[in-house]
Amino acid sequence: MIDTSNRQAELEAAEIRYRRMFESAPEGILILDAETLKIIDANPFMVDLLGYSRDEFAGKELWEIGLLGDKQASKAAVRALQEHGYIRYEDMPLQTKGGTRREIEFTSWAYDEGEHKFIQCKVIDITERKRVTERKQAEATRFKGEQEFEALVENATDIVSRYDRKFRHLYVNRAVEQATGLPASAFIGKTHEEMGMPRHLQGEWHAVLEDVFASGKERETEYEFRTPGGPRFYHSRLVPEHAP
Template sequence: MSPPLPPPVVPRLCEGRSNVEAESARASEVRYRRLFEAAQDGILLLNAETGQIDDVNPYLVSMLGYSHEEFLGKRLWEIGAFFDIEQSKALFAELQSQGFVRYENLPLVSKAGTKVEVEFVSNVYECDGVKVIQCNIRNISDRVELQRQAISREHRYRAISATALDAFVTSDSTGRIVGWNPSAERIFGYTETEAIGQPLTLLIPQRFQDQHLDGMQRMRSGIESHMIGKTVELVGLRKNAAEFSLELSMATWIEGDKQYFTGIIRDITHRKSADSLIHHKGLKLKESNAELERFAYVASHDLREPLRMVNSFLTLLERHNPQLDAESKEFLGFAKEGAVRMDHMVLALLEFSRVGRSGTAFAPVDTSTAVAQAVANLGLLIKDTKSDVTVVAPLPVVVGHQDEMMRLFQNLIGNALKYHHPDRSPIIHISCQKHDHDWLFLVQDNGIGLEREYFDRIFVIFQRLHGRREYEGTGIGLAICKKIVNTHGGNIWVESEPGRGSTFFFTIPMSGASPANEASG
């Protein structure tokens, strides 16, 4: 515990006084000592003639890190805190001549070498015929640091504002423009000189000005403070009277007793034009796709009748001409086989055109149920091929069409059964996992696999990698899978290695998707 501080040199109020006066003086000295020791500012007491330090309070000892003894008897310029010797001597000389000095921001250095910013006020007064200098030293380091930070922020803001592609327009609470950056000049056409001091209505078409003034009044009163920080689309007015689409986000702040607003404004004229063009082209594309699908549906439906007729008459021709030789009968067989194959392709095309045209809205679909239905439909084939179909439960509930999800799994499982390896029983493994914002489904098999060059081709309608005598079918199953997945807002792909099987991946959004082709129905 450090020894108690000696009483301050001043005021010496007790000498040469009566008992009453002395008692009063002692009480005054006690009050002074308490104030001196409890003060939250540093206090130095100096001999005005010599400049030597007679006393220092605890706060200054703590602030600068020097002990009480290290201060006493020293002159200001002999204390390391006052590192500028010439300045300290000049300060003392000024005090002696003028009796008062004040420094708003005087840098001192603590014993540990830390810079301390202080406000320094000193005055000279007499006490019992002795001139005393009292220095009051306030630590303003925090305040100075806040000022530096504010200046730095202001510099950063000005640098950002000067180089930003967006307009920065600042107004006071009366709606007068007080800030205007180069991009504001580029977007609106007014120079800074022309814009500063003008009302914000300068930038707003006449028909929207009353609405703007009402909105400003509500924001000033705090009613529409929820608009601060949000982005809205509005219409702006250029200097040449041309209107344009803009995007506005606002910020507000209080400085003193005044409120200010800054609008960050982006010219979205080109974006709106591009959006309109994309929307128009999207509608055209949707109409074109709808026409193509209607054509495919009608064509496939209407083509079946003449095909059935061709097949029937070929059968009658064979039946009523038993005398035909073997070659002629073979030719008739080729024709009938071609008609049947054509009918199957028309049926496949009809099925393909129906994907996404159910006319029903998307709804929650339990994919575990969809897989179970697909496995049940393929039950005989699974039994005949001695296949092992496993499912990692539980599978998720997605948003889509129940029948189409069942058909998707049935086609993928059926594909694995069809192209199984001749030397081993088929093993099919179905699982699902989260992938970003999607569900990622996997259908794995140990079948014959395929080369990388065919990874995209197998999803194209009527594309086959094998002869019909080797593997029957129309080559449309995986094309239907791709269309179903795309309709549900996902993607499908395959990874495979010849002789080692394939894994089909497809994604379905977790949040659900709007039916891509519903409108075309």
């Protein structure tokens, strides 16, 4: 005689454990009927991620909630799943019910439960992770660009400088030392006024800089400046920098 009571208790305990994991999982889980390809269950994470209620998920195909592209793309993905038993997309866009774009990692596999076939989908929200990665890449690109900029202009014979919106020097190359007798480092963080530029030139430079910042267009100016070697005439071109 086979005692089925213990077996039934074990199955019920396993079902409870699975349901707890399903409900508390830190990623989205969808269960689909493998025959109809329609969603039959969604965990709370998916509800929070996409903004659909569980009732709204029920009966929909993946493409109807923004997964796997349009209907044809979704069917192609399902065919690949049926052929290989598993599909994975490391980075794909997803639009929530409210229209917000999210970036996700999508994994799906087929499995049997008794005589029935199901598809389980796991959805990991990688939006913030991708933002951090892109921000780091942008910072690295900007840093590389600044290094290349300095390497290009540091030994130039023309004076090259950068300013912020308060007309403070952000960068000055070494050519300024010959024109002023002062080290380039002395200019950083200071305005022309603080560096002792003649008052009439301060006004001209501030007006030109203000115009470049306001208009976003290049400007050119000419002026006479007294250097340690005597008066010199300069032609300057001011070019706005546009943030990426």
